[in-house]
Amino acid sequence: MSDLGGLVPLSLFEPGWVDRMRDSIAVNQFSPEAGILTAVFFGSFALFVALGLLRKSRAEKEPPGIPLTWITDPHRISEIFDAALRRRSTFRVSFSREQSSTAFTGAALIDVALDGLVLEMSPTVRANRVWIGKLVECDFRLRLDPKKEQWSFYNFIAEIKDVTVRPDEFALITISLPSRLEMEQKRAFLRVQPPHRDVRECGIWPQAHFRAEDRRLEDPSTWGHPQVELTEATAPDIEIQDISGGGMRLQLRGDALRSASSLLEAGRRIFLFLRLADPGEPEGMVFYLASRVQNVYSGQDQDGGRAFGLRFVGFGEPDPERPELLVWRPPHGGGVPAVDEWAYRKHLEIYRARGR
Missing domain, CATH: 1.10.287 (Helix Hairpins)
Incomplete structure (x- = not known):
């Protein structure tokens, strides 16, 4: 002290x-x-x-930490693109949101070079050399192991380096090889509002319907009559307001709404049968879907209708050995690939019809 x-x-x-x-x-x-x-x-x-x-x-x-979902190793990135080239993966391409709000369009990967990727664009695309220097967002999915039903989803941003336009041929664009791939499941699917005429058939069954011994999910012939069905009489009361690979929004009115009052409660699981018009399929595209009622919208329209948000939690595909039966699978990347592809094709069709 x-x-x-x-x-x-x-x-x-x-x-x-x-x-x-x-x-x-x-x-x-x-x-x-x-x-x-x-x-x-x-x-x-x-x-x-x-x-x-x-x-x-x-x-x-200090360098920022690299997220676990990023792939930055150039060798690994090249391996993934080589696999996508071998398996003919479809790419979805759009101008970067920072520059434009252009919709997605389809493209095929036809070459992987040391310094870039060559994409063959959709025939609906009118390419232009003024694109050179612009940024594009690309995403694709790839099944790394062909023996497993497991998909990996990738997205990246690249710069357009060259555009080749030949008369009466598909346009080719060369984009820079990205320095990273972001590996993630699809967070959002392209939603479309299908015209009423495109919904040819629609049936809804409660999950409890299949507890009976004579009804089997893998055999559609045993499903019986749906609780809610699109018919000529009920057509004005059933409307698919929008649909995507992840789910759909269903609007019901009148008798259809009364029939579904106990069926479409939040949290309930239901099974859907859909037949949607498709230019490549004269009989239309058929979908067997397991769904969960995600949202019940409280507001009603002027006609007394109510909307329901449905999330797809599974889908049935024809059994390779017995096509009349179904093999049920969980969503791939949070959605149903076949529905996602249908929605994408329908989006292009609507886009072209508008002359845009």
């Missing part, structure tokens, strides 16, 4: 020093206690600011 006596007045630690300091301030007199406390306060504040600036400076110099 003797060493500190010359630096810190002992009166600072004696009883009554707070009162003495208050009196000194009141009479505008300097006191050792006030000087020490003032120095400690401002010194601590300066130290706090200095430490904050030092921490910020170090953080700026």
Whole structure:
């Protein structure tokens, strides 16, 4: 204590020093206690600011952490694109959202070079050399192991390096080889509003319907009559407002709504049969879908209708050995690939019909 006596007045630690300091301030007199406390306060504040600036400076110099979903190894990126080329993966391409709001269009990967990728564009695309230098967003899916029903989804941003346009042929664009691939499941699917005429058949069954022994999910011939069905009489009361690979929004009115009052409650699981018109299939595209009622929208339209948000949680595909039966699978990347492809083709059809 003797060493500190010359630096810190002992009166600072004696009883009554707070009162003495208050009196000194009141009479505008300097006191050792006030000087020490003032120095400690401002010194601590300066130290706090200095430490904050030092921490910020170090953080700026340190490289940011690379997310686990990013692939940055050039060799690995080349391997993935080579696999996509061998398996003829379809790419979806659009101008970067920072530059344009152009819709997605389809493209085929036809070559992988050391410094770029060559894509063959959809025949509906009118390519132009003014695209050179613009950024495009691309995504594709790839089944790395052909023996497994497991898809990996990738997306990336690249720059258009060259555009080749030949009369009466598909346009070719060369894009830069990306420095990274972001590996993630699809967070959103392209939604379309199908015309009423495109919905040829629609049937809805409750999950409890298939608890009977004579009804089997893998055999559609045993499903029986649906609880809600699109017929000529019910057509005005059943409308698919939009549909995507991830789900759909269903609008019901009148008798159809009354029939589904207990069926379409939030959280309930249902099974759907859809037949949608498709230019490539004269009989239309058929879908067997397991769905969950995600949302029940409380508001009703002027006709007393109500909308229901359905999320696809599974889908049935024809059994390769017995096509009349179904093999049920979980969603791929959060959705149903066949529905996603249908929605994409329908989007292009609507897009072309508008002359855009």
